[in-house]
Amino acid sequence: LKYAAVIALPLCCAITTYFMSELDEYEQFVQYSQVGTIEPIKNQAVLITSNGKSHELNPGATHAIKDEEGITIHKNRESGLKYESQSQISNRVLAYNTLRTAKGGEYKIELADGTIVHLNCDSELKYPVDFREGERRVELKGEAYFDVKKNGNPFIVDLGDMKVKVL
Numbered sequence: 001l002k003y004a005a006v007i008a009l010p011l012c013c014a015i016t017t018y019f020m021s022e023l024d025e026y027e028q029f030v031q032y033s034q035v036g037t038i039e040p041i042k043n044q045a046v047l048i049t050s051n052g053k054s055h056e057l058n059p060g061a062t063h064a065i066k067d068e069e070g071i072t073i074h075k076n077r078e079s080g081l082k083y084e085s086q087s088q089i090s091n092r093v094l095a096y097n098t099l100r101t102a103k104g105g106e107y108k109i110e111l112a113d114g115t116i117v118h119l120n121c122d123s124e125l126k127y128p129v130d131f132r133e134g135e136r137r138v139e140l141k142g143e144a145y146f147d148v149k150k151n152g153n154p155f156i157v158d159l160g161d162m163k164v165k166v167l
Contacts, residue, residue, distance in 0.1 A: 033085065043080065044105035046117070047073070050095030052130060057081070080108035083129065095129045101142075111138075114149030 001053045009070040047055040047065070055065060057075060067074040074082045081099070099119060101107050113131045123142025132139045137156045148166045 022129075043107055045099055045101045045107040047081070048098040048100070050097055082110040082111070083112040083157045094132065096126055097129055098126045113151060115155065116147040116149075118145040119147060120144060 043057075047056045047057055049055070049065070057080075065075065099107060099109055101119050101121055101123050103122045105121050109117050109119065109125070111117065111127055111131070112129065113136055115136070117125060117127075117138075119125055120143035123140070123144060125141075125144060126139040128137075131153075133153070135154050135156055137158060139158045139160075141160070144157075146155070146157065146166070157164040157166075
């Protein structure tokens with residue numbers, strides 16, 4: 001019995017010490033893994049107009065941007081961007097704007113034809129300022145959700161190697 005106690009006591013101490021050190025390492029891992037926080041997604045983007053001017057679209061600000069083509073771009077807190085044509089000029093040059101969202105950002109835009117686009121983070125949408133008669137075409141890099149306004153003309157999303165056509 002003495003010999004069994006002499007062997008069992010150090011063995012029990014060694015096993016207890018081993019499991020206690022493993023528990024300490026697990027607690028340290030849990031503490032380190034909780035250090036990084038995930039930032040909330042914000043409504044932030046950059047609008048590049050057809051003339052090359054860049055506009056930061058930060059959350060909370062409301063203002064209107066005048067384009068040379070007679071288009072007014074309204075920026076609202078909740079609804080993002082909304083395009084409104086001030087005049088119906090048919091010989092106007094077709095101009096394209098580009099909307100880029102930042103990493104960790106998203107943005108909502110209402111195009112001139114009434115189509116609403118929810119642009120996801122790190123994405124880019126190139127679109128005409130005012131749609132002409134016939135097909136409506138936009139170019140997308142990244143992710144977006146389209147709520148296409150029905151007006152009798154097809155809506156085409158060009159993704160580079162693929163095109164999506166909404167009839």
